[in-house]
Structure formats: C-alpha cells, structure tokens
Amino acid sequence: xxxxxxxxxxxxxxxxxxxxxxxxxxxxxxxxxxxxxxxxxxxxxxxxxxxxxxxxxxxxxxxxxxxxxxxxxxxxxxxxxxxxxxxxxx
Amino acid sequence: xxxxxxxxxxxxxxxxxxxxxxxxxxxxxxxxxxxxxxxxxxxxxxxxxxxxxxxxxxxxxxxxxxxxxxxxxxxxxxxxxxxxxxxxxxxxxxxxxxxxxxxxxxxxxxxxxxxxxxxxxxxxxxxxxxxxxxxxxxxxxxxxxxxxxxxxxxxxxxxxxxxxxxxxxxxxxxxxxxxxxxxxxxxxxxxxxxxxxxxxxxxxxxxxxxxxxxxxxxxxxxxxxxxxxxxxxxxxxxxxxxxxxxxxxxxxxxxxxxxxxxxxxxxxxxxxxxxxxxxxxxxxxxxxxxxxxxxxxxxxxxxxxxxxxxxxxxxxxxxxxxxxxxxxxxxxxxxxxxxxxxxxxxxxxxxxxxxxxxxxxxxxxxxxxxxxxxxxxxxxxxxxxxxxxxxxxxxxxxxxxxxxxxxxxxxxxxxxxxxxxxxxxxxxxxxxxxxxxxxxxxxxxxxxxxxxxxxxxxxxxxxxxxxxxxxxxxxxxxxxxxxxxxxxxxxxxxxxxxxxxxxxxxxxxxxxxxxxxxxxxxxxxxxxxxxxxxxxxxxxxxxxxxxxxxxxxxxxxxxxxxxxxxxxxxxxxxxxxxxxxxxxxxxxxxxxxxxxxxxxxxxxxxxxxxxxxxxx
Numbered sequence: 001x002x003x004x005x006x007x008x009x010x011x012x013x014x015x016x017x018x019x020x021x022x023x024x025x026x027x028x029x030x031x032x033x034x035x036x037x038x039x040x041x042x043x044x045x046x047x048x049x050x051x052x053x054x055x056x057x058x059x060x061x062x063x064x065x066x067x068x069x070x071x072x073x074x075x076x077x078x079x080x081x082x083x084x085x086x087x088x089x090x
Numbered sequence: 091x092x093x094x095x096x097x098x099x100x101x102x103x104x105x106x107x108x109x110x111x112x113x114x115x116x117x118x119x120x121x122x123x124x125x126x127x128x129x130x131x132x133x134x135x136x137x138x139x140x141x142x143x144x145x146x147x148x149x150x151x152x153x154x155x156x157x158x159x160x161x162x163x164x165x166x167x168x169x170x171x172x173x174x175x176x177x178x179x180x181x182x183x184x185x186x187x188x189x190x191x192x193x194x195x196x197x198x199x200x201x202x203x204x205x206x207x208x209x210x211x212x213x214x215x216x217x218x219x220x221x222x223x224x225x226x227x228x229x230x231x232x233x234x235x236x237x238x239x240x241x242x243x244x245x246x247x248x249x250x251x252x253x254x255x256x257x258x259x260x261x262x263x264x265x266x267x268x269x270x271x272x273x274x275x276x277x278x279x280x281x282x283x284x285x286x287x288x289x290x291x292x293x294x295x296x297x298x299x300x301x302x303x304x305x306x307x308x309x310x311x312x313x314x315x316x317x318x319x320x321x322x323x324x325x326x327x328x329x330x331x332x333x334x335x336x337x338x339x340x341x342x343x344x345x346x347x348x349x350x351x352x353x354x355x356x357x358x359x360x361x362x363x364x365x366x367x368x369x370x371x372x373x374x375x376x377x378x379x380x381x382x383x384x385x386x387x388x389x390x391x392x393x394x395x396x397x398x399x400x401x402x403x404x405x406x407x408x409x410x411x412x413x414x415x416x417x418x419x420x421x422x423x424x425x426x427x428x429x430x431x432x433x434x435x436x437x438x439x440x441x442x443x444x445x446x447x448x449x450x451x452x453x454x455x456x457x458x459x460x461x462x463x464x465x466x467x468x469x470x471x472x473x474x475x476x477x478x479x480x481x482x483x484x485x486x487x488x489x490x491x492x493x494x495x496x497x498x499x500x501x502x503x504x505x506x507x508x509x510x511x512x513x514x515x516x517x518x519x520x521x522x523x524x525x526x527x528x529x530x531x532x533x534x535x536x537x538x539x540x541x542x543x544x545x546x547x548x549x550x551x552x553x554x555x556x557x558x559x560x561x562x563x564x565x566x567x568x569x570x571x572x573x574x575x576x577x578x579x580x581x582x583x584x585x586x587x588x589x590x591x592x593x594x595x596x597x598x599x600x601x602x603x604x605x606x607x608x609x610x611x612x613x614x615x616x617x618x619x620x621x622x623x624x625x626x627x628x629x630x631x632x633x634x635x636x637x638x639x640x641x642x643x644x645x646x647x648x649x650x651x652x653x654x655x656x657x658x659x660x661x662x663x664x665x666x667x668x669x670x671x672x673x674x675x676x677x678x679x680x681x682x683x684x685x686x687x688x689x690x691x692x693x694x695x696x697x698x699x700x701x702x703x704x705x706x
Contacts, residue, residue: 011222016178016232023181047143050180050188050233068229088411 001067010086013058017086018087038062102304108323112301113344114278116256118317132202146203146666149243209238262310280322336627366637372645377627386428388630396432398627399605418480426488440495456653463496485525497531534558539587546598556606578661612639620652642679
C-alpha cells in the first residue's frame with residue numbers, strides 16, 4: 001500500500017468537473033484507490049464520483065491518497081499529479 | 091379585483107430578471123419537477139425482485155444513451171466547457187455506490203425501482219445539504235438531475251417532448267440536461283424560478299435568441315402545463331393566465347421587437363454591414379462581442395459589422411488549459427470566416443482576476459490588481475507566442491487583429507509587438523504563411539487613459555473596455571454586492587475617461603471601438619455617441635435595440651447631454667441629467683424603465699445615522 005498527501009489548489013475545489021476528471025483517471029487503474037481528508041473527516045472511493053463529491057474538499061483541503069494493489073505506485077502518482085495541477089483549471 | 095382571463099380566473103404576475111430579450115405569449119410546458127415529486131411505494135413479491143433490478147438496469151442504460159446524446163449536442167452548441175457537466179452526470183449514473191445501494195434497497199426492502207432510486211438519492215442529498223462550502227453544496231442539483239432522469243426513464247417515457255409550437259418552458263430550475271434535451275426551435279420563451287445571468291439557461295437562451303426570465307421564485311408551483319402565459323423579458327414580467335389586455339400588450343411588445351429585428355434583417359439584406367444612422371446623419375458602426383460558438387450565428391443574423399471583440403479565454407476554459415497552436419489556428423480561422431470582410435479582433439487570453447488563473451498559482455491577495463491579462467501573457471512567454479503564432483497563421487485565411495488586455499504602459503505594447511515580429515519571422519523561416527495583423531490596446535485602466543495620446547502612436551486601434559474601466563476608475567469590485575451602489579457607469583470620472591480616450595484616438599487618427607456592457611445598453615449607447623464614440627461592439631442580440639435607439643436620436647442632442655454630464659458634480663447628478671434630458675427629447679424612445687434607475691437609500695448613506703450627542 002502506498003500513501004501520499006496532497007493539497008487541493010484549484011479555486012472551486014473538488015467540484016463536479018474536477019471530480020469527474022479524478023474519477024476517470026482513477027478508473028484507469030486496477031488497484032483500489034482511496035482519498036481521505038487529512039483532518040480526519042470523510043474518506044472516499046476515488047472511483048465513485050458521488051463519494052468523491054461527498055468529501056466536500058474545498059480549496060486548501062489536505063487529502064491523503066492511498067492505493068493498494070496492482071500499479072499502486074503509478075495510481076497514487078497520477079491522482080496526486082492531477083490534484084496538484086488544479087485539474088488544469090485555476 | 092384584478093384582471094381575469096377568459097375563463098374568469100384572475101391573472102397573476104411574477105417579476106423576475108430578463109436575461110435574454112424578447113417577449114412571447116404561449117402555453118406553459120412544465121419541465122422536470124413533477125416526476126420526482128410523487129413517487130409511489132410498491133411492495134414486490136420475492137419472485138419479482140430480479141425483474142425489478144433488470145428494469146432498473148434498463149433505465150440506467152436508457153438514461154446513459156440520452157446523456158451521451160445530450161453531451162454531444164451540448165459540445166457542439168456550447169463548447170466543452172459547458173458540456174463537462176454531462177460527463178459528471180454520466181459518472182454519477184454509473185456510480186457503483188448508487189447502483190449497489192439501489193439494487194440493495196430493491197432486494198432488501200422488496201421495493202419498486204422508483205422508490206429505491208428516490209430513497210437512495212434522498213439520502214445522498216441529505217448528506218450534501220450538510221456541506222459547508224456553498225459551491226460544492228449547490229452541486230446537489232446535479233444529483234437531483236440524474237435522479238429525475240432515472241425516474242422518467244423508469245416511467246417508460248422517452249420524454250422526447252412533443253412540443254407544441256407555442257410552448258413556453260416553465261421550470262423550477264432549468265437543469266442543463268433539460269435544456270439540451272429540448273427541441274429549441276419550437277420553444278417561444280423560458281421562465282424559471284431559479285437562476286441568474288450566468289446560469290446555463292440564460293447562456294443558452296441568449297445564444298439562441300429566445301426570451302428568458304429567471305428568478306421567479308414560485309411560478310413553477312402555480313403553473314400547470316397548458317395554461318396560457320405571457321413572458322416579457324424586457325420588463326422581466328411574467329403573467330400566468332393573462333387577461334386579454336395583458337396578452338395583447340405582450341404580443342405587441344413581441345411584435346415590436348420582432349419588427350425591430352426584422353428591420354435589422356431588412357437592413358442586413360440591403361447592406362450586410364449597414365451602420366446605424368442618427369436622425370442628423372451621423373453613422374455608428376455596430377459590431378458583435380463573441381465568446382461561445384453558440385453566439386457565432388447571431389453575428390450575421392443581427393447585422394453585426396464583424397466581431398469587435400473575441401474573448402479567447404473561452405478556448406482556454408474549453409481546453410482546460412492553453413490549447414495547442416493548431417487547435418487555436420482552427421478556432422481563429424473559423425472566427426474570421428464568421429466575421430467576414432470586417433474581420434474579428436482577438437483579445438489575448440484575459441486570464442487571472444475573476445476568470446481563470448494558471449494552475450500552480452498561489453491565491454493572490456488582490457487578484458484584480460495582480461498577475462493577470464497582459465501581465466500574465468508576458469510572464470508566460472510560451473503561451474503568448476503560441477497564441478500570437480496561431481493568430482498570424484489564421485490571418486492568412488481571413489482578417490484578424492490582436493487586442494492586448496489591461497494595458498497600463500507603452501512598454502507592454504512594445505513587448506508584444508516585438509513578439510509578433512519575431513514570430514512572423516519564425517513562420518517565414520518555417521515556410522508557413524502568415525497574414526497581416528493589427529495590434530490594438532484595451533483601454534480599461536486609468537493609467538492607460540492618462541497616457542492615451544502616447545499609446546495611440548504605438549497601436550493600430552483602441553478597444554475601450556467599459557466594464558473594467560468603471561471598476562478600476564472607481565475602485566469598485568463589480569462582483570461585490572456590498573459596494574454595488576458605488577458602481578456608477580455614468581460617474582463623471584468614467585465619462586471623462588471615455589471622452590479623453592476617444593479624443594486621443596481621433597488626434598492620432600486611429601479607430602476606437604467601445605466594447606462592454608455600456609455599448610449594449612441603449613441609453614448608455616446614446617451617451618457614448620455623445621462622447622464621440624462611433625464604433626460600438628456588443629452581444630449580437632443587443633444590436634437591434636441599440637440600433638433602434640441610435641436611429642431615433644440626433645448626435646447633436648446626445649453631444650449636448652454628454653457635455654452636461656461631464657460637468658456634473660457627481661454620479662447622481664449625471665444620472666439625473668440623463669433621465670431628465672432623455673425624457674424631454676426622446677420620451678417615446680426611452681420609457682423611464684430603460685433609463686438608469688435612481689439609486690436607492692443606500693447612496694444617501696442612511697447607516698451613518700444621526701450625530702451622536704457627546705453629552706449623554
């Protein structure tokens with residue numbers, strides 16, 4: 001299992017479009033991927049948009065990204081990269 | 091008492107915000123809402139459970155097909171930026187959690203699929219209602235939208251709405267999918283309880299030229315499909331079960347607006363680019379501001395003389411970042427084709443501030459004064475060079491100019507000119523064709539106004555951006571409701587800035603085009619005429635009404651009024667001058683509602699209260 005921490009940087013946070021991008025990216029990996037609020041709040045299955053939206057991760061929120069299974073390293077990297085890049089928006 | 095319809099029922103009036111001009115009388119078609127409201131609960135036999143789960147899966151598949159079709163349509167009509175939402179809807183529909191929970195509920199509770207869908211999504215919505223972040227909480231409407239779609243699919247209704255020709259859509263909230271679902275060639279108007287200027291409904295209605303009024307609070311609850319309804323987007327008034335008089339009045343407005351636009355169409359037929367001509371023979375060129383592809387069609391329809399301003403940020407947003415060179419070439423070439431002989435003016439990415447900022451950027455303390463617009467272009471040389479190359483290449487296929495946003499000093503103009511020449515040389519070396527491109531400066535910052543005479547020697551034209559000019563001159567954030575009373579378009583300082591810029595351009599013998607909301611508002615357009623502006627660019631749908639205003643006034647009168655406003659002691663006095671003089675001279679053309687409203691109590695600062703007595 002691999003774990004990394006990352007901050008949400010885009011202005012609107014993990015809103016519908018950003019969440020859609022994240023779920024599409026996570027869905028490309030066979031392993032289980034989870035997101036958890038570093039403040040101990042909700043945690044989510046990164047392959048479920050409803051669950052990701054429920055994190056209510058606004059800008060500045062710190063998230064713990066974990067992956068377990070085949071390709072876990074690349075999966076964590078891809079998800080973190082996407083979040084750090086602000087989903088290419090702002 | 092009150093007026094009654096022909097069945098003796100009292101008419102009821104709602105007031106909202108007109109977000110897309112026009113008027114229409116027709117019959118209510120309620121969209122959404124109903125299906126989700128009354129879901130029945132049936133208890134299944136054990137043997138029926140598997141069939142019910144299959145029925146649920148069939149509804150998911152049907153919804154999926156609809157969403158894919160809608161997404162494609164929205165992409166064509168509005169661009170990927172507005173279509174993204176349907177990708178989120180697709181993911182929600184296929185969400186393992188949703189599907190598992192619904193299946194589980196059908197199996198465990200032996201409930202019918204409708205009930206299971208409703209219970210599961212209601213639970214999700216309840217969790218959403220707890221979210222602190224406003225923006226994220228509002229996303230619950232997306233879940234509701236998906237739920238409604240599933241319920242409609244379960245009801246076996248394809249919802250290929252058989253619209254009558256006089257349908258007026260009435261919705262609680264016009265959800266994006268409902269908008270994209272409908273055959274809009276048959277919709278006469280749109281009225282919704284929720285929504286604002288920037289809602290999907292407003293953007294689409296404007297793009298298609300359909301009258302729309304939003305913010306009607308509880309119209310949806312009272313309207314029944316088939317009821318007669320009158321919508322006047324000019325006044326923002328919506329009348330349910332209108333009396334004969336009300337219906338006649340709205341029809342007359344509709345007819346007048348239509349004849350204005352058909353007059354414009356007729357003018358278009360005579361001369362595709364006829365300028366507006368005042369009663370004393372002064373000609374004003376009218377151009378279109380364009381952002382979304384849905385607006386392209388209006389450029390010729392409303393008789394615009396080319397595209398006065400293309401907000402290229404749309405390409406950035408659509409692409410989710412700076413688009414590649416070839417992609418931009420294609421977009422600008424298409425733009426030049428739409429604009430025709432008069433060409434299109436492409437504004438460099440005006441990013442930052444209230445719009446999009448680059449990814450890794452830290453939040454700025456003061457984005458309006460931060461690294462934005464031309465500053466960002468110059469800071470990100472690669473992005474600037476790519477955009478310049480794309481415009482140069484596309485200019486080989488049609489007439490295009492470059493507009494530099496937020497210029498505050500001549501050094502910025504020189505820097506971009508250098509890039510243009512370098513990239514032109516690079517293209518030549520590569521054997522790629524490049525066209526001639528003029529370079530213009532947006533004048534929207536006080537410093538640019540004060541050195542306009544010197545800037546004018548270095549550019550081919552000025553573009554006066556009135557929205558930002560008001561914001562920066564008066565130091566008022568236009569998106570902050572707390573200071574809305576300080577946002578005064580007719581403030582003498584704003585008018586003096588415009589006058590000074592127009593004069594500087596005239597001295598240097600370069601054109602100046604005024605783009606911004608001011609140009610698209612008839613009364614303000616006349617003030618601009620009085621300040622010497624002869625070239626206006628606005629949302630294409632505003633052209634007919636601005637043309638009508640300009641053709642009903644004399645430039646000499648407008649000039650006199652503008653001079654008087656320039657001398658006014660403050661914004662309130664200038665507004666009063668416009669109200670009084672317009673009413674005297676052109677009362678029929680400018681009913682009181684079309685003029686800037688007197689500011690309310692706030693402007694007299696009632697909160698200051700009375701002097702506090704120190705002795706008490």
